[in-house]
Amino acid sequence: MKRPTIGDIARQAGVSKGAVSYALNGQPGVSESTRQRILAIADEIGWRPNSAARALNGARANAIGLALCRPARILGMEPFFMELISGLEAELSARDFALMLQVVGDHPSEIAVHQRWWGEGRIDGAFLVDLHVNDPRVPVMEDLGMPVVVIGDPSGSGSLMSVWSDEGAPVRETVDYLVALGHRRIARIAGLPKLVHTTLRDQEFGRACAGLDDCPVVHTDYTGEQGARATRRLLSSRVRPTAIVYDNDIMAVAGLSVAQEMGLTVPADLSIVAWDDSPLSQVVRPPLTALTRDIPAYGAQAARQLLGLIDGLERGSHEDRAATLNPRGSTGPPVSAGH
Amino acid sequence: MKRPTIGDIARQAGVSKGAVSYALNGQPGVSESTRQRILAIADEIGWRPNSAARALNGARANAIGLALCRPARILGMEPFFMELISGLEAELSARDFALMLQVVGDHPSEIAVHQRWWGEGRIDGAFLVDLHVNDPRVPVMEDLGMPVVVIGDPSGSGSLMSVWSDEGAPVRETVDYLVALGHRRIARIAGLPKLVHTTLRDQEFGRACAGLDDCPVVHTDYTGEQGARATRRLLSSRVRPTAIVYDNDIMAVAGLSVAQEMGLTVPADLSIVAWDDSPLSQVVRPPLTALTRDIPAYGAQAARQLLGLIDGLERGSHEDRAATLNPRGSTGPPVSAGH
DNA sequence: GTTCTTCTTGGGAGCGCTCCCAACGGGCGC
DNA sequence: GCGCCCGTTGGGAGCGCTCCCAAGAAGAAC
Numbered sequence: 001m002k003r004p005t006i007g008d009i010a011r012q013a014g015v016s017k018g019a020v021s022y023a024l025n026g027q028p029g030v031s032e033s034t035r036q037r038i039l040a041i042a043d044e045i046g047w048r049p050n051s052a053a054r055a056l057n058g059a060r061a062n063a064i065g066l067a068l069c070r071p072a073r074i075l076g077m078e079p080f081f082m083e084l085i086s087g088l089e090a091e092l093s094a095r096d097f098a099l100m101l102q103v104v105g106d107h108p109s110e111i112a113v114h115q116r117w118w119g120e121g122r123i124d125g126a127f128l129v130d131l132h133v134n135d136p137r138v139p140v141m142e143d144l145g146m147p148v149v150v151i152g153d154p155s156g157s158g159s160l161m162s163v164w165s166d167e168g169a170p171v172r173e174t175v176d177y178l179v180a181l182g183h184r185r186i187a188r189i190a191g192l193p194k195l196v197h198t199t200l201r202d203q204e205f206g207r208a209c210a211g212l213d214d215c216p217v218v219h220t221d222y223t224g225e226q227g228a229r230a231t232r233r234l235l236s237s238r239v240r241p242t243a244i245v246y247d248n249d250i251m252a253v254a255g256l257s258v259a260q261e262m263g264l265t266v267p268a269d270l271s272i273v274a275w276d277d278s279p280l281s282q283v284v285r286p287p288l289t290a291l292t293r294d295i296p297a298y299g300a301q302a303a304r305q306l307l308g309l310i311d312g313l314e315r316g317s318h319e320d321r322a323a324t325l326n327p328r329g330s331t332g333p334p335v336s337a338g339h
Numbered sequence: 340m341k342r343p344t345i346g347d348i349a350r351q352a353g354v355s356k357g358a359v360s361y362a363l364n365g366q367p368g369v370s371e372s373t374r375q376r377i378l379a380i381a382d383e384i385g386w387r388p389n390s391a392a393r394a395l396n397g398a399r400a401n402a403i404g405l406a407l408c409r410p411a412r413i414l415g416m417e418p419f420f421m422e423l424i425s426g427l428e429a430e431l432s433a434r435d436f437a438l439m440l441q442v443v444g445d446h447p448s449e450i451a452v453h454q455r456w457w458g459e460g461r462i463d464g465a466f467l468v469d470l471h472v473n474d475p476r477v478p479v480m481e482d483l484g485m486p487v488v489v490i491g492d493p494s495g496s497g498s499l500m501s502v503w504s505d506e507g508a509p510v511r512e513t514v515d516y517l518v519a520l521g522h523r524r525i526a527r528i529a530g531l532p533k534l535v536h537t538t539l540r541d542q543e544f545g546r547a548c549a550g551l552d553d554c555p556v557v558h559t560d561y562t563g564e565q566g567a568r569a570t571r572r573l574l575s576s577r578v579r580p581t582a583i584v585y586d587n588d589i590m591a592v593a594g595l596s597v598a599q600e601m602g603l604t605v606p607a608d609l610s611i612v613a614w615d616d617s618p619l620s621q622v623v624r625p626p627l628t629a630l631t632r633d634i635p636a637y638g639a640q641a642a643r644q645l646l647g648l649i650d651g652l653e654r655g656s657h658e659d660r661a662a663t664l665n666p667r668g669s670t671g672p673p674v675s676a677g678h
Numbered sequence: 679g680t681t682c683t684t685c686t687t688g689g690g691a692g693c694g695c696t697c698c699c700a701a702c703g704g705g706c707g708c
Numbered sequence: 709g710c711g712c713c714c715g716t717t718g719g720g721a722g723c724g725c726t727c728c729c730a731a732g733a734a735g736a737a738c
């Protein structure tokens with residue numbers, strides 16, 4: 001049950017290996033009639049190119065690396081990654097590129113995995129996600145000379161190409177909207193403070209809230225538990241916020257439960273905004289006002305950029321569309337502000 | 340910036356390529372002193388094995404294939420897959436196996452992807468998930484001769500090895516529990532009727548409900564929307580059920596919202612059970628009674644089985660632990676049954 | 679018919695690695 | 709001191725493919 005090789009085809013067709021190679025790759029060098037005959041035989045005996053042999057000749061690996069450095073627990077919970085991956089896939093599979101996926105524990109092992117894959121010729125490029133402030137992966141990847149696309153803000157991605165969306169505008173849009181509704185005390189329950197996009201949102205939030213009353217920011221690890229705890233603490237303070245903006249939908253849903261548990265009505269007593277939309281936000285009562293983004297499209301764009309980079313087309317970084325506010329039932333004027 | 344090869348090492352060490360190969364692979368054939376010298380040089384010049392060259396000699400690809408045939412939309416929503424993947428990964432990465440992931444649109448293209456990967460020597464084996472009734476992938480994989488582990492019930496996996504958990508016991512446990520609480524009208528909002536595990540649960544549900552009042556089963560596509568719609572329809576019927584068992588947590592959460600929207604109190608007017616637990620079920624009010632399963636452990640077991648199969652160890656299929664009922668606030672005695 | 683050009687074809691090197699085979703050399707038994 | 713065995717080493721074929729090079733054939737121009 002040995003796999004047929006181009007040698008077998010050549011023998012059957014009565015031509016040389018070279019001719020078969022040209023015919024199979026659509027290259028000039030063989031006549032059309034010979035090509036057809038070779039293709040027919042190849043098809044008949046079920047020939048498949050051996051990627052190893054191709055790779056040995058300096059060809060592409062036709063695979064992209066993605067090492068995810070997140071605890072499995074969080075990974076399983078957040079729709080973001082699966083949506084991102086399906087977006088990446090849509091573009092990659094159209095070009096017959098596979099995705100090499102590996103969950104790693106920390107940055108050093110993520111770096112090691114990338115070095116190994118690249119060194120062994122298993123991948124043609126890689127994505128970097130969840131950019132940290134002063135991310136150690138960036139300088140290593142810059143040195144490695146491997147095509148890399150950072151999915152995150154260019155401020156932290158060094159000389160690497162990045163695909164990002166503006167974090168500032170959605171923050172401003174949200175705060176302005178809440179202020180227009182009459183809110184003066186807006187809190188933000190944020191994600192990991194180490195992440196670049198968290199700090200960017202923090203800064204913009206601080207600026208957008210200038211002139212308002214106390215606008216606290218609490219950092220969490222994105223889990224529902226921490227989102228619930230932070231919410232409980234905020235709502236127990238003497239001057240509780242009338243609106244909370246969450247950094248993901250999981251925490252927003254958890255926060256909604258806590259508010260209802262504490263006897264508050266949403267949105268009358270508390271308005272809630274979730275960053276990143278998902279079916280989850282629409283399924284709870286009231287459905288959550290959310291900052292919606294087309295994550296699969298975002299991933300697809302990143303994949304296009306990386307494939308371009310691999311092809312040697314030197315296009316620059318790409319700014320994707322920013323998230324836009326999608327008001328639903330969880331936001332409204334605060335009862336106290338009866339204007 | 341060419342990558343060093345064993346030829347370079349051999350030249351520097353003043354030995355032959357053969358000796359280097361033996362030294363690097365920990366095989367007998369070189370003296371310990373030579374081995375050490377070679378390893379030192381290899382380390383110094385940063386040598387990495389070229390996987391393509393290795394694969395060319397019939398070696399492993401050190402990668403496993405997983406083609407997911409689900410719309411991206413559902414994929415992004417269900418925690419199940421990411422948890423499964425992180426479980427697979429935990430075991431695979433420990434053995435330095437990578438996961439080749441590809442999202443495909445239908446079974447024919449999933450089959451094509453597997454054939455290509457296997458034919459091209461890119462993978463050493465593959466997982467099959469979401470087993471359908473009379474699944475067309477099974478006979479193809481049997482013919483292909485590739486190591487495959489089916490993550491699903493052995494009744495549908497032909498001669499392929501499978502890793503599964505009993506679907507019957509959890510159904511019985513759930514129905515018995517609800518009956519003990521006093522419920523007589525229990526409904527089931529199920530997933531896709533094409534899937535093997537759906538039909539198994541359906542059958543068992545039918546048996547377990549024997550002797551009870553009307554116990555309808557509604558099939559959906561696992562989305563929150565369809566779960567909500569099915570719930571609304573059931574609760575609008577003249578004799579509405581006092582308990583609903585959902586096939587995933589997304590639909591259970593959606594169903595909870597619908598019930599509350601319709602002015603029903605959970606669990607007094609309606610008890611809710613979710614199949615497959617996740618933080619989501621614990622975050623809503625009341626927290627959902629759920630059939631809990633350790634999905635990462637399930638995935639890890641599947642990975643172990645597949646790696647064993649690849650190594651030629653012929654262990655049989657493996658039955659994993661069945662899901663167990665984890666009662667929370669969403670179940671209780673129906674108000675009508677004041678016993 | 680001859681020469682030149684152009685298209686087609688066969689031959690073969692080389693990619694980096696593994697592994698078989700033969701040669702070499704030192705330690706041992708006699 | 710001689711021959712033998714075994715541990716060590718060098719040499720080299722071969723994995724399946726790509727691509728360069730040269731040779732052959734066919735057609736055009738004279």
